[in-house]
Amino acid sequence: MDQIKEILTSWRAMDVINIANDDDHALMSLLGLLEDDDSTVRLRALMAIGKLLEDSDTGVRTLILSQGFMSLASRLTDEDPRVVYRALEVLTPLLENTPLDEERFLVLLDAAAQVVAGEDTLTCLSILDLFERVQVPPLGKDGLSKVRSLVFSGSLWTRLLGLRVLLNMGTIAGYWEFLTASMAALISSGNALMIELGIDFLEEVLEFHTTPEMMRRLVRFTSLLRAVETGEENVFLRTRAGKVRKNLENVLFSYYSSRHEEALDAVRSLLSDGRGEDALFLLFIIGKTDLLLRMWEANGAIEPDLIEVLRPSRSV
Numbered sequence: 001m002d003q004i005k006e007i008l009t010s011w012r013a014m015d016v017i018n019i020a021n022d023d024d025h026a027l028m029s030l031l032g033l034l035e036d037d038d039s040t041v042r043l044r045a046l047m048a049i050g051k052l053l054e055d056s057d058t059g060v061r062t063l064i065l066s067q068g069f070m071s072l073a074s075r076l077t078d079e080d081p082r083v084v085y086r087a088l089e090v091l092t093p094l095l096e097n098t099p100l101d102e103e104r105f106l107v108l109l110d111a112a113a114q115v116v117a118g119e120d121t122l123t124c125l126s127i128l129d130l131f132e133r134v135q136v137p138p139l140g141k142d143g144l145s146k147v148r149s150l151v152f153s154g155s156l157w158t159r160l161l162g163l164r165v166l167l168n169m170g171t172i173a174g175y176w177e178f179l180t181a182s183m184a185a186l187i188s189s190g191n192a193l194m195i196e197l198g199i200d201f202l203e204e205v206l207e208f209h210t211t212p213e214m215m216r217r218l219v220r221f222t223s224l225l226r227a228v229e230t231g232e233e234n235v236f237l238r239t240r241a242g243k244v245r246k247n248l249e250n251v252l253f254s255y256y257s258s259r260h261e262e263a264l265d266a267v268r269s270l271l272s273d274g275r276g277e278d279a280l281f282l283l284f285i286i287g288k289t290d291l292l293l294r295m296w297e298a299n300g301a302i303e304p305d306l307i308e309v310l311r312p313s314r315s316v
Contacts, residue, residue, distance in 0.1 A: 024063060027052075027060065027063060027064070028063075028067060030045055030048060030049065030052075031045075031049070031064065031067055031068040031071060032071075033045040034046070034049075034068065034071040034072065034074075034075060035071055035074075039078070039079070039080035039082070039083055042075065042078065042080070042083050043080065043082055043083050043086055046075065046083065046086035046087055046089075046090055047086060049064060049068070049072075049090055050086065050089055050090045052064070053090065053093055053094060061094070064094065065094060065098065069104055070104075070107065072087055072090060072091055072094070073091070073104075073107050073108050073111050074111065075087035076088070076091075076108075076111040076112060076114070076115050076127075077111050077114050077115065081123075084115065084123065085123070085126070088123075088126045088127070088130060091108075091130055092126075092129060092130045092133060095108075095130065095133060095134050096133040096134075097133070097135065098134075098135065099135050099137065100134065100135065100137055101137055102137050102138070102139055102140060102143055105134070105136065105137050105139075105143075106143055106146065108134070109146065109147075109150075109161075109165070110146075112127045112130070112131065112161060113150060113158060113161060115127050116155070116157040116158050116160075116161050117155065117157075117158060119155065119157055121191065121193060121194065122193075124157040124160075125193060125197060127161065128160060128161065128164050128197070131161065131164045131165060131168070132164060132168070134168070135168070136165055136168045136169050139169075147162050147165050147166065148162070149162070150162025150165070151163055151166065151175055151178050152178075156182060156185055156186075159178060159182055160182055160186075160197075163175065163178060163179050163182060163201075166179075167179075167201075167204060167205075170208075172205075172208070173211070176213050176214060176217050177217070179201075179205070180217040180218070180220070180221075182201075183198045183201045183202055183205075183221070184198075184220065184221070184224060185198075186198025186201070187199065187202070187221070187224045187225070187228060188224060188227070192232070192234050192237060195228060195232065195237055195241075196237060196240070199225075199228075199237075199240055199241060199244055202218075202221060202225075202244060202248070203244055203247075205218070206218075206244075206247060206248060206251055210251070210255050212262060215251075215252065215255050215256065215266070216265075216266045216269065218248060218251075218252065219252060219266065219270065219278045219281065219282055220270075220275060220278050221245075221248055222245060222248060222249060222252070222278065222281055223277050223278055223281075225241045225242070225244055225245035225248065226241075226245060228241035229241045229242045229245065249281075252281075252282075252285060253285050256282065256285050256286055257285060257286065260286045263282050263283075263285065263286045264286070264288075266282055267279045267282050267283060270282065
C-alpha cells in the first residue's frame with residue numbers, strides 16, 4: 001500500500017491506474033487508501049478509481065464493488081466536500097443497474113440521508129441522480145420502515161430521497177400526498193435546477209398506471225406548469241414545462257372524459273381547497289361549459305348554488 005500511496009501522492013496517477021488494472025493486490029491497496037487520514041490521498045484514490053472504472057474490464061469493476069463498496073459509501077459522509085463529490089462520481093456509474101443486497105443498499109441509504117440533511121442543492125441533486133440508477137432490493141420490515149421515515153421527514157430533500165426509493169420500487173400507493181406536495185414545492189421553487197427535477201418526477205409519474213387519487217392530485221400541476229411556461233426566464237425550462245403540461249392535459253382528458261361523476265367529485269374537492277382554476281380546467285375536460293360560464297360570471301367567486309349543482313345526485 002505504501003508504494004501505491006507514494007505513486008499516487010506524486011501525481012503519477014496513470015502509473016497507479018496501469019498497475020491496479022493488472023494487479024489485484026495493487027487495486028486492493030488503492031481501495032485501502034480510501035480510508036487514509038489525509039483527505040488529499042482519499043481524493044486522489046477516488047480519482048484513480050473513477051478512471052479505472054472508465055477503462056477497465058468487468059473483473060476490475062466486480063472487485064471494486066465487492067471489496068470497495070463499504071469504503072466508497074462511507075466517503076459520502078466525508079468531512080471534505082471534494083471527497084464527497086468524487087465519491088458520488090464513482091458510485092453513480094459503478095451502481096447503475098447493479099443489484100445490491102439489502103444490507104449494502106441500506107448502508108448506502110443511511111449515508112445518503114446524512115448527505116441530504118446538509119441541504120446543499122447540487123449535492124442533493126447528485127444523490128437523487130445516484131438513487132435513480134440504483135436497483136432497490138426486496139426490503140424487509142426494518143428497511144421499509146427506514147424508507148417511510150425518510151418520506152415523513154420535514155426536510156424536502158430527505159423526503160425526496162425516500163420518495164425516489166419508492167418510485168424505483170413502483171410502490172407509491174399511500175404516499176401520493178407526500179409525492180405531489182414535494183413535486184409542487186420543486187416546480188414552484190424558483191430554482192431552475194429544482195424546477196427541472198420536479199418536472200423529471202412528474203414525467204416519471206405520468207408513466208404510472210392511473211388511479212383516482214393519482215389523477216385527482218395531478219390536476220393541480222397544469223397551473224403550476226403553466227406558471228413556469230409564462231414566468232421562467234430559462235427558455236429550455238419554459239419549453240419543457242409546456243411539453244409536459246400538454247402531456248398531462250392529455251392524460252387527464254383521457255382519464256376523466258369517460259368518468260364524469262369522478263371528475264365532479266374531484267371538482268368539489270378542488271373548490272373546497274380554494275383551487276378554482278384547477279376546478280375550471282376539469283369542468284372544461286368533461287364538457288360542463290354551463291358551469292364554466294357561471295363561474296366566470298361570478299368573477300371567480302364560488303357561490304352556494306354552484307356547489308349544489310356539483311352534488312353527486314345531479315345527472316351528468
